[in-house]
Amino acid sequence: MNTRIKLVHCDTLSCEPILRRMPDGSLLCVSQCGGLTEPAPDNRVYAFRSDDQGETWTCLGSVYPETGEAVYVTEVMVLDGVVSAFLQVHSGRFLNMRCVVMQSRDSGRTWTDAGPPPHFPTFCFVRGMLPLPDGEIILACQYFPVSQEENARLVIASHNIAEPRNQRAVWDADVDHVGNDVIVSADRGKTFRRYTGPKIAVKGTTGRNWAWTEPTLATLSDGRLVMLLRVDGSGCLWRSESRDMGRTWTEAVKTDIPNPGNKPKLIPMADGRTALIHTPNPVPGFENRYPLSLWISDDDLESFQDRRMVTNFPGRYCYPDGFFEDGHIRFTIEINRHEILFVDCEV
Numbered sequence: 001m002n003t004r005i006k007l008v009h010c011d012t013l014s015c016e017p018i019l020r021r022m023p024d025g026s027l028l029c030v031s032q033c034g035g036l037t038e039p040a041p042d043n044r045v046y047a048f049r050s051d052d053q054g055e056t057w058t059c060l061g062s063v064y065p066e067t068g069e070a071v072y073v074t075e076v077m078v079l080d081g082v083v084s085a086f087l088q089v090h091s092g093r094f095l096n097m098r099c100v101v102m103q104s105r106d107s108g109r110t111w112t113d114a115g116p117p118p119h120f121p122t123f124c125f126v127r128g129m130l131p132l133p134d135g136e137i138i139l140a141c142q143y144f145p146v147s148q149e150e151n152a153r154l155v156i157a158s159h160n161i162a163e164p165r166n167q168r169a170v171w172d173a174d175v176d177h178v179g180n181d182v183i184v185s186a187d188r189g190k191t192f193r194r195y196t197g198p199k200i201a202v203k204g205t206t207g208r209n210w211a212w213t214e215p216t217l218a219t220l221s222d223g224r225l226v227m228l229l230r231v232d233g234s235g236c237l238w239r240s241e242s243r244d245m246g247r248t249w250t251e252a253v254k255t256d257i258p259n260p261g262n263k264p265k266l267i268p269m270a271d272g273r274t275a276l277i278h279t280p281n282p283v284p285g286f287e288n289r290y291p292l293s294l295w296i297s298d299d300d301l302e303s304f305q306d307r308r309m310v311t312n313f314p315g316r317y318c319y320p321d322g323f324f325e326d327g328h329i330r331f332t333i334e335i336n337r338h339e340i341l342f343v344d345c346e347v
Contacts, residue, residue, distance in 0.1 A: 006055060007057075007340070008048050009057065013040075015334060016073065016321070017030070023083075031045065039169070041092030041164075043071060045062065046063065069089050069092075071089050074086055083107065088100075095151055096151065101113075101114040118183055130217045135186070139182065140181075140217055142212075142215055143179045145177070154169070179196075213229040214264070215229050234259075236255055236282065262279050267324050269324045276301075277331055277333075290317055293308065296308070317334075319333060
């Protein structure tokens with residue numbers, strides 16, 4: 001496998017870079033950067049552009065206006081010439097969160113606020129737009145059912161704690177699950193319908209209600225949809241299916257795909273195969289997010305006959321995201337929470 005790796009950016013913090021091909025032919029990487037930790041009040045979202053197929057990169061600046069609030073990005077959708085970045089603006093601990101869609105009509109050079117995403121104005125992380133065979137589009141939505149009262153309780157509690165890293169956060173909320181619903185549009189993103197997806201239970205025995213599912217979607221040859229989910233502590237990815245284009249979903253079950261607690265990314269390929277970018281390590285923990293691997297399935301994700309190691313250079317490889325085109329899988333990933341890498345794999 002011919003693989004090309006280039007540095008996009010290095011920062012005190014880099015987290016969840018998302019790579020997309022722009023309407024003008026350039027490559028755009030949108031990523032959270034800045035601050036020393038994640039989440040933190042100094043987190044911001046920046047766009048980086050390449051006009052030479054990823055060889056060199058230029059920072060275009062902030063995607064969201066400076067307000068002093070933390071900003072995070074979980075999806076960049078390119079549809080009919082419009083680029084939509086799905087952001088979360090928050091206190092620095094994912095409280096007082098509001099969800100915002102920033103849109104660009106000039107391939108990421110300038111951005112305007114298009115308001116909240118449909119159905120999810122707060123506490124939601126929209127991920128992974130997928131075109132469906134019938135012409136619809138679908139996005140997965142990881143959300144925390146945090147009420148206004150619960151948010152206020154945590155904010156007040158945080159005021160009594162001097163050390164920012166010990167202040168209350170969304171994972172301290174009194175909720176019993178993390179939802180993984182989907183939104184579906186039949187009119188090219190003008191309107192969306194919401195459908196209930198699998199729920200992942202969270203336990204409060206340790207005082208921390210924590211699940212960070214980061215769902216990713218793929219279409220199978222028989223029309224089924226598959227959702228893979230991260231479930232921390234389980235040592236593997238979990239799977240849910242839909243047989244009706246996302247209207248209903250099965251309960252999520254464990255797979256035999258190792259995962260240390262890291263975002264997976266499914267990428268449909270033009271020949272019907274499906275690629276999975278991930279770190280197949282069964283030992284839970286941030287320090288076990290390696291090696292960086294690309295697995296390819298030609299039997300609807302029942303197995304992965306083609307298992308390629310992109311790199312086993314020591315490090316923590318986190319949050320891959322990208323796309324397939326012209327016999328290549330191109331994606332960005334962060335290493336050690338500092339460097340953003342562009343990876344081009346010929347497949």
